[in-house]
Amino acid sequence: MLSTLTTTAPAKPIERSQVRARPAGFVADVVAIAGRALRAVPRDLESVMPPVFISLFFFLVNIGTLQHLTERNIPNFDFTAFMMPTAILLGVTGVSRAPALVIDVQDGYFDRLLLTPVRRFAILLGHLCADVTVAAALTVPILLVGFVLGVRFESGPVGVLVFILIAALWSLAFSGFGYAVALKTGNPGAVNSMFLLFFPFLFLTTSYVPKNQLSGWLHAVAAWNPVTYLLEGLRSLVTVGWSASDLGAALLAVVIVGALSMTLCFAALRGRIRRG
Amino acid sequence: MSDSAIRCDALARAFGEVDAVNGVDLDIGGGEIYGFLGPNGAGKSTTVRMLCTLLAPTSGRASVAGFDVVEQPGAVRLRIGVALQEAALDPRQTGTELLLLQGRLYGLSRADARRRVDELGELIDLSDALNRRIGTYSGGMKRRLDLVAALIHNPEILFLDEPTTGLDPASRAVVWEEVRRLNAELGMTIFLTTQYLEEADVLADRVGIIDHGRIVAEGTPAELKRSIGTDMIVARVDTDAPLVKAAVEPVAGVLGVEAHGNELFISTEDGPATISGVAVALSQCGVPIRDLTLRTPTLDDVFLELTGSHILYGGNHEEAA
Numbered sequence: 001m002l003s004t005l006t007t008t009a010p011a012k013p014i015e016r017s018q019v020r021a022r023p024a025g026f027v028a029d030v031v032a033i034a035g036r037a038l039r040a041v042p043r044d045l046e047s048v049m050p051p052v053f054i055s056l057f058f059f060l061v062n063i064g065t066l067q068h069l070t071e072r073n074i075p076n077f078d079f080t081a082f083m084m085p086t087a088i089l090l091g092v093t094g095v096s097r098a099p100a101l102v103i104d105v106q107d108g109y110f111d112r113l114l115l116t117p118v119r120r121f122a123i124l125l126g127h128l129c130a131d132v133t134v135a136a137a138l139t140v141p142i143l144l145v146g147f148v149l150g151v152r153f154e155s156g157p158v159g160v161l162v163f164i165l166i167a168a169l170w171s172l173a174f175s176g177f178g179y180a181v182a183l184k185t186g187n188p189g190a191v192n193s194m195f196l197l198f199f200p201f202l203f204l205t206t207s208y209v210p211k212n213q214l215s216g217w218l219h220a221v222a223a224w225n226p227v228t229y230l231l232e233g234l235r236s237l238v239t240v241g242w243s244a245s246d247l248g249a250a251l252l253a254v255v256i257v258g259a260l261s262m263t264l265c266f267a268a269l270r271g272r273i274r275r276g
Numbered sequence: 277m278s279d280s281a282i283r284c285d286a287l288a289r290a291f292g293e294v295d296a297v298n299g300v301d302l303d304i305g306g307g308e309i310y311g312f313l314g315p316n317g318a319g320k321s322t323t324v325r326m327l328c329t330l331l332a333p334t335s336g337r338a339s340v341a342g343f344d345v346v347e348q349p350g351a352v353r354l355r356i357g358v359a360l361q362e363a364a365l366d367p368r369q370t371g372t373e374l375l376l377l378q379g380r381l382y383g384l385s386r387a388d389a390r391r392r393v394d395e396l397g398e399l400i401d402l403s404d405a406l407n408r409r410i411g412t413y414s415g416g417m418k419r420r421l422d423l424v425a426a427l428i429h430n431p432e433i434l435f436l437d438e439p440t441t442g443l444d445p446a447s448r449a450v451v452w453e454e455v456r457r458l459n460a461e462l463g464m465t466i467f468l469t470t471q472y473l474e475e476a477d478v479l480a481d482r483v484g485i486i487d488h489g490r491i492v493a494e495g496t497p498a499e500l501k502r503s504i505g506t507d508m509i510v511a512r513v514d515t516d517a518p519l520v521k522a523a524v525e526p527v528a529g530v531l532g533v534e535a536h537g538n539e540l541f542i543s544t545e546d547g548p549a550t551i552s553g554v555a556v557a558l559s560q561c562g563v564p565i566r567d568l569t570l571r572t573p574t575l576d577d578v579f580l581e582l583t584g585s586h587i588l589y590g591g592n593h594e595e596a597a
Contacts, residue, residue: 016462017395017430019384019388019391019392019429019430020429021354021355021382021383021384021429021430021431022354022382022383023354023383024380024381025383028380028383029381032377032380032381035377036366036369036373036377039369039373040368040369043368044368104366107362107364107365107366107367108360108362108363108364108365109364109365109366111330111360111364112358112360112364112378112425113381114330115328115329115330115353115356115358116353116378116381116382117350117353117354117381117383118381274332276325276330276331276332
């Protein structure tokens with residue numbers, strides 16, 4: 001039967017390869033996984049363009065709507081500079097390759113990765129490194145619009161870099177929740193529903209007005225929201241200069257949220273590997 | 277280290293109350309093609325996932341290439357190549373990107389990985405397509421790329437989990453030829469699960485038949501077929517075959533009878549000498565015979581004899597009486 005179906009041309013003998021597999025090393029594993037995740041971004045622009053568009057849209061609309069009102073009522077208040085960190089967080093919060101990881105799980109490609117000698121944590125870490133890079137890149141167009149609208153950094157060019165770094169680290173901290181859900185459920189719908197977590201984080205805080213302008217209950221909630229401190233730290237780089245207390249509080253907020261989300265996502269990774 | 281390429285001792289895996297694999301023993305030598313045959317849900321893929329370190333056994337032990345799959349999973353992974361039941365590919369990458377990444381994860385240098393991609397792309401006849409996104413590949417091309425991905429690091433042992441399921445006959449024949457060549461020319465040990473009887477018959481040096489998580493028979497295809505007799509008489513009758521099974525069992529030369537639907541499967545050592553007795557016995561009990569054929573046994577006959585069920589492609593068992 002076989003001879004009737006195969007081609008008649010004699011097959012070239014298979015050369016015996018001397019190649020031997022070996023562990024590539026943790027850093028090489030992370031770089032390889034991150035490289036793949038980054039290569040996928042331009043092919044999957046629909047996952048990164050909407051957040052940038054939405055944040056720019058609200059940045060401009062909010063300025064148009066609230067600038068005069070706030071600047072008239074709050075002495076020495078620069079609403080554009082105040083809103084830029086909000087716009088940045090709106091653009092980078094929740095941007096991650098977690099939905100792509102769900103597709104990997106569903107397509108079986110995640111299993112193919114697990115069949116290699118790659119360190120299990122390197123799979124996740126590679127994705128997270130790619131996310132930091134993407135988040136940092138996404139801040140650039142929003143910053144440029146802010147500069148065009150007259151925003152200047154009191155902390156100077158280094159402050160801009162620190163601003164980008166903190167925003168990217170926040171994006172990383174938040175994306176851990178998405179990966180936890182992706183690995184726990186393998187369900188794209190569940191990953192997409194993570195935006196529900198996004199709302200309390202990003203809007204029960206000082207997104208639109210300073211803390212002293214918030215009404216009673218929101219003022220109390222904002223005091224417990226880590227994003228409040230993150231926004232204050234980012235704004236301090238724009239409007240104050242170098243404020244160790246504001247930056248320290250912002251970094252602490254990122255670390256606390258990041259520790260929680262990373263604990264959850266690495267536990268989800270261990271669980272998925274254990275379940276096979 | 278043991279001399280076996282793959283060895284299992286009472287390997288078991290349960291999912292809650294369900295025993296997917298229930299005490300499998302295997303001893304597969306280096307350079308062998310071992311066919312693991314059984315219907316859907318028999319435990320084939322679960323066994324493969326345990327042997328490939330993707331799934332931990334509930335109990336029992338297994339070693340692959342001399343390394344324990346639980347204690348030394350990293351050493352096992354370096355020595356095996358795996359093509360799982362569904363081609364495990366990323367449709368957003370090109371074939372070349374996927375293979376180079378695969379090579380890097382196995383610690384190959386960039387140059388070695390590139391060389392292997394060229395060699396294997398030619399071997400599996402995919403060279404022209406490798407620079408295209410995988411999402412544009414046909415089912416057969418995806419299977420072949422999956423096979424290349426499993427071979428990129430030159431493994432000692434290759435696991436193929438239902439490698440031809442869903443392929444057209446021509447693509448299936450191409451995969452068979454590649455499997456044979458890898459075994460014959462490189463001496464690669466190949467563990468092949470399949471629900472296609474013909475595939476196991478044509479490719480495997482030895483076959484293990486698994487049903488409900490247990491191995492019910494093992495041997496070369498010829499041995500297994502011989503075990504139920506050298507000939508098989510199939511009688512199609514105009515009534516429920518189980519009702520007339522008893523009439524045929526006492527016929528001289530009959531080794532065993534399985535009844536299924538309106539068919540009787542009668543194993544015998546001497547078909548030509550026995551067939552007339554079968555015809556007479558059926559006639560005497562007033563059963564109209566639609567047709568009576570004599571053939572050599574197939575692995576499906578072996579499965580039927582051992583389990584009372586047929587293997588159905590793409591489905592579960594078809595119960596026999």
